[in-house]
Amino acid sequence: MKNKRLSELLSDINVLKLTGPADCTISSLAYDSREVEKGTMFFALKGIHTDGHKYIEKAIASGAAAIVHSDDPDTYHKDITYVKVEDCRRAMSPLSSAFYDHPSRKLKVVGITGTDGKSSTVSMIHQLLELCGRKAGFYSTVNYKTGDSVAKAAIRQSSPEAPTLHRLLREMVENGKEFAVIESTSHGLSYRTSRLADVDFNGAVFTNVTHEHLEFHGSLEQYRSDKANLFRMAKDFAVINRDDENYRVFEEASPAPVKLFYSTVSEEADYYAADARPDSKGTNFTLYKAGKAFPLRLNIPGLINIENTMAALAAVEQISGIDFATILKAVPELKSVKGRMAHIEGSQPFDVYVDYAHTPGAYEKVFPLFRKAARNKLITLFGSGGERDTEKRPIQGRIADSFSDIIIVTDEDPRLEDSMTIIREIRSGIKNKTEGKDLFLIPDRREAIRKALELAGKGDMVITLGKGHEGSIEYADGHHPWDEISVVEELLKEMGYR
Structure with missing residues (x-):
């Protein structure tokens, strides 16, 4: 990634105070002082167990050119640029997108959110796109792909911090990917972390909401609302699990012109699965769409994967424009995610x-x-x-x-x-x-x-x-x-x- 002038990065954030050289050169981004090198912009994030402001001096000693901070440091070095903002973590998202040349704008991006089924649905969407001959990258809890090979996700975050995510999206662009499939957690979608705030989503998929992460969100209502941020952001289409009792929260949050529903209960859904006949290796079932019946074989065990498959089919059809019959032919070739049943x-x-x-x-x-x-x-x-x-x-x-x-x-x-x-x-x-x-x-x-x-x-x-x-x-x-x-x-x- 080529270096950036500071002036190229600041247009999308509210700078409370700028101290030091007004237009230094930035060569990398870091929120961990151990990863700082010459020319790095260091973000002094406040966390649960520590405060990045304590590591400003260490970052400078390692070569940081600019410090993004919310609290005033004890010492200002005349050759270092200090960018004071209200919230470092929120500022980190637009700065990361700008540093990597807004990569999501050059991709067709679909995000998947829900308590359960996210990683499997991400995998299915990615597999279907590639089985249909389209070049796609993805990021999930389990692994990710920006080039030709799949790598294990090294961090225990379904949605990585903004600098990491935008770097990976940039790699997808440079590797000629047309699509990006992103697992989108409630933490990542929350305004408190803003990890996904500056991703340009074309589509959003909702799997379900159950009891989880209330220690972070405070209430089930806030948990739902944070997840629904994905639907507020997605501009082209929304895919929603009609069987989840919370589905209207996501339907109402979405301004997208296309809203599609999938179900194993309601025949009125756009994608409806019935006649499931499971065995130890997978499930035979019938998919109904637009008045037509499509017999399918899914070689992944677990009835929940019928729901994930419908979500994936709807998302791929919308984001790619591939003929539906062509997409269906790839369903029997889908593989399970590691560690799932x-x-x-x-x-x-x-x-x-x-x-x-x-x-x-x-x-x-x-x-x-x-x-x-x-x-x-x-x-x-x-x-x-x-x-x-x-x-x-x-x-x-x-x-x-x-x-x-x-x-x-x-x-x-x-x-x-x-x-x-x-x-x-x-x-x-x-x-x-x-x-x-x-x-x-x-x-x-x-x-x-x-x-x-x-x-x-x-x-x-x-x-x-x-x-x-x-x-x-x-x-x-x-x-x-x-x-x-x-x-x-x-x-x-x-x-x-x-």
Whole structure:
């Protein structure tokens, strides 16, 4: 990326005060002082556990040319440019877009929001576009693609901070992509973070809203409103799950001229799925659109993926203009996202699945599927994230209790919270199990998985929920490497299975 003059970047923000050289040269952007180099514009962000203003001097020592700040620093260096703004994080979004030459304006961008199903829908949209011969990039919780290969998302943010996102969008432009598919979280869409505020969205997709992230948003109403920001921003079309009770919030938020609905309940929806016939490998179903019936085979298990497929079909048809019949031909070729209902193959006489489900809404969708598929006992292992929505913990426990024969509660991402405090809050929702008999509280996730596998007998099913694709468990001392599928496979091998 070529260097920019400061004057090229400031037109879209309100500068309260400019101190120092009026038009310095900016070579990069950073909000982490450890990533600052010569010519960097450093953003002094205020976070939950620290304040970027404390690292201004360190950033300058590393070569920062400009400091974006909201509080006055103790010292002003005459050769450094200081840009005072009301909110550094909000200013970071338009500055990032400008630094990377507003890349989203050069792409057709669709955003996907909802509590559950975002990553799968992102993947499906991207796959359908590429299977139809169109060049597309994407970013999701699991991975991303800006060029020819898919890379694992290194950070635990579904919506990265603005400098990262606009850099990735710029890479898509430079690599000749026509489309960008962006997982759009409530955090990223909130005005408090403004991570996605300066992305030029053509289309918006809504999957569902359930109990999640209330520790950040404060209320379900604010959670819905923050997600609906995507629909306020998307200028061309909106795709909405008609079956979700909150669908009108998103319909009313959208000024787009085209609004499309999908459903597994209402025949009046633009895309309606019926006659679902699931098996262990996927589902046969009939899609109804504009009075026509289309028999389809989806080779991804889970009825929830019928909903995700309809959302993806609607989005691809709108954003690409590809003939619908051509898009439908690609549906059987769709592949699942890693860590979503992943079946662990092996010689063990019981089934093992790894899944990312970690919200009450996701639990309500996946548990009936697992319960129906289990030939004998259903053994469930799960936890709940620390420093996140605490109200959902007993709800998770209650749902698991109603479907499972044996429950093991363990760590998910305790962060700075005490593991056993989280586990006991989950346990408070489990009323029909006895500790030591069919309920076990084991913080160490590896040992908890070992226990679940040891308890499994012929025909049983073990499901481990909450981690899925994630590459770490977050404790008070940082991120510990983790790969749930690999851990399960290692433990099965230790038990003599292959």
